[in-house]
Amino acid sequence: MILVETTLGNLRDPLWQERSRNAKVDPLTLEQWEAPKNRLRKESEGGIELAISLPRSQHLHDGDVLHFDEAAGVIVVARVALKDVLVIELEGIEKLSPAEIVRTCFELGHGLGNQHWPAVIKGSTVYVPLSVDQKVMASVMRTHAFEHVKTRFAPGEEIAAKLDAREVRLLFAGADATPHHHHGNGAHGHDHAHTDGHGHSHAHDHPHDHHHDHSHPHDHANAVVKP
Structure with a gap:
């Protein structure tokens, strides 16, 4: 060896x-x-x-x-062979009012979290690795019609060159992870969006119908925030 x-x-x-x-x-x-x-x-x-x-x-x-x-x-x-990356530009977000900034960031985070898409945030740009078909990701972004947001797809190698090693690991290492939904005697669906940095946020969709106590595994999509 x-x-x-x-x-x-x-x-x-x-x-x-x-x-x-x-x-x-x-x-x-x-x-x-x-x-x-x-x-x-x-x-x-x-x-x-x-x-x-x-x-x-x-x-x-x-x-x-x-x-x-x-x-x-x-x-x-x-x-x-790195897959393409969805690049989300929050151009000029610093010029918006505090209320608009909060709303835009919350809606974007909620939308990405519901898809279980890992992401890395650097400055005012969000990078999301291609985890499903490119047309599907583009369709999801169009459906949400986020304000103050521009999107494009770029080669993975191009984006990796802009990130440090830790960010590259966070962006690509979990890109092929498949979220799981667990069903038992109780109907139970979990959607989680996690942001690891100075804050920690969750987006949940939990319909419950429980008749006994049992544990549920949770799936997590991770993102790193870098100011």
């Missing part, structure tokens, strides 16, 4: 472009939820097992060179 504590470069770099012409590129294919991790163990397509242990401040990008065996002429390269 090969321990990888730092990347050697990227295939886009001139040095590695030159070396790759005379060597075999062995891909280490990472799922979207794996890519943000700084510690994992995985085997390349060529059968080389790697233990990746990067500093917390780092994460892997598509094309990162993880190992170079010059004698064997093999370069192990990370292959990452």
